[in-house]
Amino acid sequence: MAEHYTRSTESATRWCNRCGKRTQHIVSGGRIGRCLEHEAPELSAAQLKRRAKQERELKNPRLF
Numbered sequence: 001m002a003e004h005y006t007r008s009t010e011s012a013t014r015w016c017n018r019c020g021k022r023t024q025h026i027v028s029g030g031r032i033g034r035c036l037e038h039e040a041p042e043l044s045a046a047q048l049k050r051r052a053k054q055e056r057e058l059k060n061p062r063l064f
């Protein structure tokens with residue numbers, strides 16, 4: 001099985017048995033690595049809210 005990935009590729013869609021669906025997998029040095037979905041830490045609602053706030057602030061810098 002020959003599959004080629006360019007060095008610039010950082011992720012690729014592959015079937016993940018653990019997720020039971022096609023997910024993004026990290027690619028490093030042209031080799032498929034771990035699944036990005038089930039390896040991603042679960043974010044709590046509070047964390048998501050905080051992250052959204054940080055992103056808003058980055059997009060809209062306060063005017064002083």
Ligand SMILES: [Zn+2]
Binds near residue numbers: 016017018020035038
């Ligand atoms: Zn997975």
